[in-house]
Amino acid sequence: MKKYILAIVGTILFSSSAFAAGYGDAGCGLGSLLFGNQKGPVQILAATTNGTSDNQTFAISSGTSNCDAKGFDTSKLEQEQFVAINFSGLAKDMAVGQGEQLTALAGMMGCPTVQQPRFNTVAQHNYPAIFASDSTTPAEVLTAVRGVVSRDTELSTTCIN
Amino acid sequence: MVVSLFLSARSRRTTPNLHAMARISFLIAITALMISWNAASAYAAGDADGDRERYLNELILQARTQGLAEKRNWHLLVHYKKTLFGTYESQEDGLDFFNSPTGKTNPEEELIATLKNFFTPPETLKPGQEHPQCNFPARYKWLKRQLAFDPARLPEQQCERLEGWLKDLNPEKVTVIFASSYMNNPASMFGHTFLRIDKKRQGSEQKLLDYGVSYAATADTDNPLFYIVKGLFGGFKGAFSLVPYYVKVQEYNNLENRDLWEYELNLNDDQINYMLLHLWELGGNYFDYYYFQENCSYHILSLLEVADPDLHLTDQFIFQVIPADTIKALTRNSGLISKEVYRPSLLSQLNNKRVRMSESENKIFYRLVKNPSATEEADYQNLTLPEKALVLDAYLDYAQYRSMQKEKTATVIDPTTRRMLLVRSQLNYRNDESPQVIQFSTPPELGHGSARAGIGYGRNGNEFFEEISIRPAYHDLLANDTGYRKDSQILFFDLTARRYNESEKTKIDSLKLIDIVSLTPYDPLFNKLSWKLNVGVDTPKDLDCGYCNSFKGNYGLGMSYQPRFFSPFIFYSMVDLEMELSHDLDRWYRAGGGGTFGALIDLTHDWRIQITGDYLSFPLGQESHYYKASAVQRYSISQNADIRAGWNVINSRQEWSAGINYYF
Numbered sequence: 014m015k016k017y018i019l020a021i022v023g024t025i026l027f028s029s030s031a032f033a034a035g036y037g038d039a040g041c042g043l044g045s046l047l048f049g050n051q052k053g054p055v056q057i058l059a060a061t062t063n064g065t066s067d068n069q070t071f072a073i074s075s076g077t078s079n080c081d082a083k084g085f086d087t088s089k090l091e092q093e094q095f096v097a098i099n100f101s102g103l104a105k106d107m108a109v110g111q112g113e114q115l116t117a118l119a120g121m122m123g124c125p126t127v128q129q130p131r132f133n134t135v136a137q138h139n140y141p142a143i144f145a146s147d148s149t150t151p152a153e154v155l156t157a158v159r160g161v162v163s164r165d166t167e168l169s170t171t172c173i174n
Numbered sequence: 175m176v177v178s179l180f181l182s183a184r185s186r187r188t189t190p191n192l193h194a195m196a197r198i199s200f201l202i203a204i205t206a207l208m209i210s211w212n213a214a215s216a217y218a219a220g221d222a223d224g225d226r227e228r229y230l231n232e233l234i235l236q237a238r239t240q241g242l243a244e245k246r247n248w249h250l251l252v253h254y255k256k257t258l259f260g261t262y263e264s265q266e267d268g269l270d271f272f273n274s275p276t277g278k279t280n281p282e283e284e285l286i287a288t289l290k291n292f293f294t295p296p297e298t299l300k301p302g303q304e305h306p307q308c309n310f311p312a313r314y315k316w317l318k319r320q321l322a323f324d325p326a327r328l329p330e331q332q333c334e335r336l337e338g339w340l341k342d343l344n345p346e347k348v349t350v351i352f353a354s355s356y357m358n359n360p361a362s363m364f365g366h367t368f369l370r371i372d373k374k375r376q377g378s379e380q381k382l383l384d385y386g387v388s389y390a391a392t393a394d395t396d397n398p399l400f401y402i403v404k405g406l407f408g409g410f411k412g413a414f415s416l417v418p419y420y421v422k423v424q425e426y427n428n429l430e431n432r433d434l435w436e437y438e439l440n441l442n443d444d445q446i447n448y449m450l451l452h453l454w455e456l457g458g459n460y461f462d463y464y465y466f467q468e469n470c471s472y473h474i475l476s477l478l479e480v481a482d483p484d485l486h487l488t489d490q491f492i493f494q495v496i497p498a499d500t501i502k503a504l505t506r507n508s509g510l511i512s513k514e515v516y517r518p519s520l521l522s523q524l525n526n527k528r529v530r531m532s533e534s535e536n537k538i539f540y541r542l543v544k545n546p547s548a549t550e551e552a553d554y555q556n557l558t559l560p561e562k563a564l565v566l567d568a569y570l571d572y573a574q575y576r577s578m579q580k581e582k583t584a585t586v587i588d589p590t591t592r593r594m595l596l597v598r599s600q601l602n603y604r605n606d607e608s609p610q611v612i613q614f615s616t617p618p619e620l621g622h623g624s625a626r627a628g629i630g631y632g633r634n635g636n637e638f639f640e641e642i643s644i645r646p647a648y649h650d651l652l653a654n655d656t657g658y659r660k661d662s663q664i665l666f667f668d669l670t671a672r673r674y675n676e677s678e679k680t681k682i683d684s685l686k687l688i689d690i691v692s693l694t695p696y697d698p699l700f701n702k703l704s705w706k707l708n709v710g711v712d713t714p715k716d717l718d719c720g721y722c723n724s725f726k727g728n729y730g731l732g733m734s735y736q737p738r739f740f741s742p743f744i745f746y747s748m749v750d751l752e753m754e755l756s757h758d759l760d761r762w763y764r765a766g767g768g769g770t771f772g773a774l775i776d777l778t779h780d781w782r783i784q785i786t787g788d789y790l791s792f793p794l795g796q797e798s799h800y801y802k803a804s805a806v807q808r809y810s811i812s813q814n815a816d817i818r819a820g821w822n823v824i825n826s827r828q829e830w831s832a833g834i835n836y837y838f
Binding site for chain 2: 095097098099100101102104105107108109110111113114116117120121125126127129133134137138140141144147148149150151
């Protein structure tokens with residue numbers, strides 16, 4: 014009985030997110046922690062909570078130049094990470110035909126604001142192709158979205174990333 | 175030169191050694207030239223060193239004359255705080271933060287050492303080491319402005335990494351974000367604050383792609399006890415980190431389902447630049463993290479003070495820093511906040527839809543949750559297109575919620591959800607009007623103060639008493655919950671003392687070390703339990719022991735019920751376990767269990783009553799049992815004051831009291 018109580022108390026009081034250790038090397042840019050030998054983007058969410066975080070990953074580093082202060086540019090790597098972390102939200106946004114995460118993805122792909130409604134419609138219309146199967150991964154979704162955008166007459170020329 | 179001429183002149187008289195002599199004289203000439211060249215450059219270098227030394231001394235003299243080491247800006251940049259003894263000590267704990275070995279306690283030495291290090295010749299830096307001007311760019315900027323550095327005498331270094339970082343951040347605005355209280359993690363019960371650096375952008379807002387700046391402790395232990403002790407007493411290192419805002423939104427909004435309140439600040443470009451330069455200075459260093467004092471919210475405020483030293487945001491925090499109080503420190507400065515935005519959590523978004531749906535639509539929604547293929551059924555098919563979309567949108571919010579609770583970041587969509595997503599996409603419907611967002615939490619600046627003091631008066635079966643109470647934190651079930659998490663209670667060190675008039679005794683009535691209640695109303699969609707935990711000193715009133723005290727611990731688990739969202743009623747019921755220690759008890763203790771029920775009713779916005787009933791039976795230790803019933807009411811007379819009156823009875827011993835509380 015006591016153990017059960019302690020377990021309940023313990024779970025309720027201390028059910029914070031796991032303190033995932035050992036993120037890859039002492040990188041500090043977003044790119045450096047992705048696609049190492051770890052599960053990649055998944056690790057980011059596992060580590061950060063209110064009072065604790067794996068600071069090494071996202072440290073702001075002055076003084077050490079082994080860290081390449083890579084900017085948050087709209088390269089494909091950053092897009093993949095965005096899609097991976099926002100996967101379930103993006104799936105929803107695309108089905109619904111709008112949403113903040115979908116707008117952000119369009120932004121990362123360099124699409125101008127005025128093209129957002131078209132981007133939304135194109136995503137919604139091509140939904141079965143983008144989320145093709147039960148095992149479609151975030152990387153495949155991104156590739157499919159980029160494919161769909163490149164085949165659209167207007168978006169292919171205006172979405173520059 | 176002269177020597178060589180002389181030698182060559184002499185060589186004319188002895189012709190066989192002419193060539194040799196010429197060669198020797200040439201070598202001597204070259205050597206002489208090199209010696210004089212080295213002497214000259216040594217002299218020049220010595221002179222350059224000397225010039226640096228001279229200019230440094232000029233700057234130091236000027237700095238002393240201007241009293242720069244005593245200025246607020248300097249103290250903010252190096253985080254000096256006055257100690258009890260009147261000396262200064264920096265809150266920074268990483269040694270790399272100081273240029274002088276005595277920098278932590280000596281502002282003037284630190285300033286001099288910083289100036290000196292700005293003169294470091296770049297060629298003397300080790301590979302991978304950055305120039306001090308680039309490690310301390312905020313100090314450099316400020317000192318340069320105060321002392322008008324002459325770039326000819328103090329060369330300005332290029333800081334490529336810093337420039338690249340600033341260029342990527344491309345800041346336009348700074349926003350303070352408040353994440354509401356989260357009851358499942360003690361570190362999160364009081365909420366959390368962090369910053370967002372909003373980028374300059376054309377076109378629509380892309381807040382998700384902005385950067386969040388957060389101060390947090392690096393916990394190096396999973397052991398709950400060490401986590402508490404280290405967290406409270408500076409055992410962890412705290413540091414700033416930069417994370418894309420979309421990661422923060424996923425974490426707070428979607429995983430922990432905490433509403434976010436975004437406060438956009440009115441800071442100009444120069445102020446934002448100072449703040450970011452200082453963040454760069456702090457980035458590689460650490461402070462000791464103190465959960466109650468130098469925590470996340472404190473350091474966010476200290477960053478903002480660097481941006482605008484005229485803001486006095488941290489002065490008022492002596493004993494504790496509670497995130498909601500730091501938001502109040504901001505809202506108190508008129509004109510500082512330009513806009514306040516509510517960002518609902520995933521759960522709040524779902525509940526928004528449930529409130530907007532009619533009863534029949536809600537029924538279909540619940541049906542789909544139980545059986546997703548109910549989209550084939552007539553009830554769903556007969557809905558209009560917008561109604562179908564709303565019901566499916568609610569389902570999809572729910573599905574996302576469930577999947578994130580199960581696995582923090584899904585990398586595949588589960589088949590049932592995917593099918594539903596397809597159905598939704600095939601509706602080809604987009605709701606182009608944005609409906610009014612219902613707020614499921616209230617912003618922290620509207621709440622009562624986090625500390626409380628009160629006085630009261632009452633009577634028990636025998637005599638009258640006066641009562642005083644005081645506590646540093648935080649919020650109780652009966653208080654006005656504007657600005658706080660609904661239906662929860664968190665009390666720390668809540669002391670009530672009484673002076674009994676006839677028996678002339680002054681006693682502690684209760685000292686609640688911690689007292690937490692979390693009520694989560696029953697919801698057909700979720701299995702949520704309500705719980706309570708309290709530990710502290712109490713007065714067992716069912717025993718006749720002259721107001722003796724005991725040490726008591728109680729844990730309860732149960733359910734709550736609320737007829738609908740925003741209903742003024744909430745009912746709760748729990749099963750309790752309780753243990754009490756006192757030398758007035760047989761065998762010094764009693765332990766057992768029982769049950770509690772309670773009801774909270776909002777008669778008006780400012781007037782709430784609480785009715786409770788308890789039964790506890792103690793088969794272990796001193797065998798005993800008690801019934802308890804109580805009815806208390808609270809009326810709020812302002813944001814920071816309320817009056818209460820109540821009555822309770824324990825095993826036929828009655829008591830009533832009334833009082834007034836002031837929150838600060």
